[in-house]
Amino acid sequence: MIGFVTTVKTAAEVLDAVRDAQLSRGYAHFWTTGSLPIHNGQHAGLTLIPASDEILDTPLRQGLTPRDFPEFDELVETLGGLDARVDIDPDILINPDLPSP
């Protein structure tokens, strides 16, 4: 899974900014990357912000994608730039407290 590995605090700030970018334009909060806690491996305790090209190219409205918002570059820069994205093993995201089937 491709995304940015960052701290819980930074992830919260980025997601707040994504939400505010929509609300400040009078839109509902209809889209976010979300974030996933990392439970295992060298990044345990940190957070993954999913950010594959497919996610960043999501059609939002009127033909716009996340990349078309002026805030996009600033937020990506906060996370170290697009080249800072990593491809991680989804197994490190598995929550040991998953609800049982």
Next chain:
Amino acid sequence: MPFKSTTWNTFISPFSNSFTNTFFGLGATLDADAAAYIAAIESTGESVTDTQKASIDHFYVSAKSDGYYSSLKRVYLPIWGAAAPNAIDMISRASGTFNGGVTHSDGVVQGDGSSGYFAFGVSPASESLTLESSCLFHLTYSIGSVTGFRRPIGCENSASQILNLAQSGSLQVFDAYSTSGGRVTASLGNATGIVLGSREGGSRSIYRRNSSGFSTLVSTSGADSGFIPTTIMSAMAHTTSSTVANYSNDEYGAYGMALGLDSTDSQDFTLALKNLWETCTGLSL
């Protein structure tokens, strides 16, 4: 008496002929809730054709005339190919939130099976579902690569405070509101079509509508069990108070929650939803 479009819908089917378009082009009165939903979709920049408008109008009018409209709490129709219109609830016109990897195609949405899901923004408790009366449904167009245990729609605080529809390669599962005393299962794996789980009239039931018609997969009487979840309801995954799990990457054309629907209302609602989705998308279940 105001001129009702249902009268015309009875005679004009499918809604794609030029007369229907002319009819709507002349500004015939739409059901007020249909008009509000269409306006909400159009406000996102999406175009709604006259055929789609007629079908949407027919859905609302039939839901009201058949008597189950007031039971519907959230109905999402993610057919529009973009996140903003797909996030709009047909009942309240409020928006939920897409999270992570979700593909928005014409007619369906599809999570990536690992990060993508849709959060309603409301819980069963906040929508006044009760232990005696609740319903979840999803319209599944095709099965994705994740064929193990997955929850197309659901949420939980704990195993005794849970509401969800799940499926696997061999089972359909409806938990209302406990995975022990409140669970019913049906031996049918990887089901496409509309699957609806309902707690109503003292029974827990799973119904299915597909191209072959309507069927009761299971219906079992049982006492109330568990508690009503206060966590946010989600589709394409299952939200708990601390995590998201059981992602699905099946293709979905609709999902939502309601108060309990009995067998008659379930038949009427699933038929109306099937007609709405098929007419608006040009696809078939």
